[in-house]
Amino acid sequence: MPLPVPSSNDFPVGFSWGSASSATQSQGATPADNWWGWEQAGRAPRSGDGNGFDKLYASDFALLADWGFSDYRLSLDWARIEPQPGRHDQEAVERYRQILLAGHDAGLTMWVCLLHTALPAWFADEGGFLSPKASAIWARHVDFIAETFGDLADGWMPVNNPTAYAQKAYLTGTFPPGHTSQEEFLTVLQAIHRADFEAALRLRQGGKPTSTNEALLQPHPADDSTDTAGVTALIDAVVWDSWLNLVRTPRYEEAFDQYGFSYYFTPAVSSSGDLLPYPADHPVGPQGYAPWAPGLGEVLTRLNMELPGKRFLVAEIGYGGEDDRARAAYLQAALGQVHGAMVNGMDITGVHLWTGVDNYEWLDGHTVSFGLFDRNRTPRPSARIIQSIIRR
Template identity: 75%
Template sequence: MNPPTGHLSFPESFSWGAASSATQSQGATPADNWWAWERAGKAPSSGDGNAFEARYADDFALLAEWGFSDYRMSLDWARLEPEPGRHDAQAVEQYRAMLSAGRDAGLTMWVCLLHTALPQWFAGQGGFLSPQADETWARHVGFVAETFADLADGWMPINNPTAYAQKAYLTGTFPPGHASQEEFLTALRAVHRADFEAALILRETGRPTSTNEALLTLHPTDDSSETAGIAALIDSVVWDSWLNLARTPRYENAFDLYGFSYYFSPAINAAGDLLPHPADAPVGPQGYAAWAPGLGEVLDRLHKELPGKRFLVAEIGYGGDDDDARSAYLRDAITQVHNAIGSGIDVRGIHLWTAIDNYEWLDGHNVAFGLFDGHRAPRPSARIIRELMRA
């Protein structure tokens, strides 16, 4: 039986964080490829995100007051380098001010270098499929390390590399909108390699590094060989695509923490369809069932795949208007982490998606993930999290 909320306890050093991204909290910029995607009618307008750019100092003070210790934000590459080789001094100062404000509020600031949107000029070259991509990316990572290392408490180079490659090159729902298995596999390898290479550069700053892989476990709908085969293929994409790098001598120490995002663990049939699991679970507005035990499954597998390593639940949240369901899900998910620690798995923290309602890509502003609404009013789920953090 899972213990009641009030009976959960965590190590004193356990981090309680919140996460956001530049495009989702600031809105797209004309210099990035998401701006053009919106204007082509392929995504709702992001506007000013959730007005974070104007309200960041108050937002950080609010989160610190409620008991959060950590915050992860992304620095928009397109804002920093709107044209190849030209860095925008105003954008640099803006992000330095944001990071300083977070630290002044008492938050440990994690910096993500890439969260979905690319500079239009880099996308025009082919993005991570470009022959010059490795050199271009390394130059950007070096610039960020040199410019922001004094204000970054930790680094998370690329957000959800597998999900990025899948949406951009397999399903075509994100720019450039391609649907090619060959391009997807090429991009998958390239983006994961870029993530690990960035970590090697960023570790030289003396700050810790963490992955943020989008992880799940699969539940076959039957025991046929066809279903087993397709499940093994998708599992290989989700897990082996980065684990194989993590086990190589070059990269085995690139990351101090193996962080991950968890939202669902689907069922899968012989056609390769990902279906809600459990079958009778409520399905949210984004088409999946939020199922807390899957988080425990992911942690168990990570512990077996990477024994002796440290882990971070780098992103977990609940999308929808039912805040009672959000509260219940987050309680259950955090209990999974508590139980994992009790079984000997070294989990260093939980970062929630997200603190304040923001832009949710193809869903626009229509799916609420925040513990606080866009006006910064706390939902009951925020009080549940505060209770857990205090415990």
């Protein structure tokens, strides 16, 4: 049974209600990025124009603001802005400035992400974050974004889901460059987390807040064997220690003003390292995992234990699938977990939903719906439930 709609006293005045999108998913891939080549090679469905955001961004922002949302996070596509090394496309720059201005005109607080999965093809060809030049190239890009968009960004979320990116691109090989090397995975995992923290240090000099967006989950061993416990501990270390170790480093302990995260599922870990749906008897969605709201509570509890006294943002939660009743029930249950954590004293600044409008979902193309609104901008019943929570 879904939880009852939270009452008006559940979330405080000033609580941030946001939506999020990425450039590739809302605008479509560009020939200047490495996802375009992935599509051309038949490794992913064609993204086309994403969800039409390039033409509809102003009305999308107005729609979300009218429904009660206060915040919006988008990525500025590095490949569109710098299609060739050192050459910036002024038309793309002005386009993104117009988009950010339109968000402000709608009354939204605009969070800017610098990297959400797709890389410029030229950077990917140099080895991406495996390249010995990567840190210098990245620093130059961060400084350009800060100088060019710093007046319009209300907050920064430098890298989206660093661990998930490293895993898909270099361990399972489902994202470009499609490698399956444990050594490369661990190298990129460290490099992209460091890139995230370094970017935050540079960006916060402009006086705007910074937030992580880590892909977090709490793994459960699938059985009671010693081997399974060991593998589960390794996965736990990848998910948690890969970035917490940096948080506890003196150089980076003040890099982020708050710690944001994405949560979608809780896995059971087999002795071979396979991630299985958890709980085993819970309905599995079209992407192969079980959307389970108590797992969000587990992540919140772990965060509060690992980083006591810090501020947090639920930077991304959502439900993928066509069953909107299940979406509504899941989101209400997830918000119940957030409320419970706040009652217990956790400082949570907001919840940002994935996503406002259906978009391109990478390897699933346009076949999995996450939006409160469909691509025609028609609200689903779940949108009205979220609206009632926000407005009350």
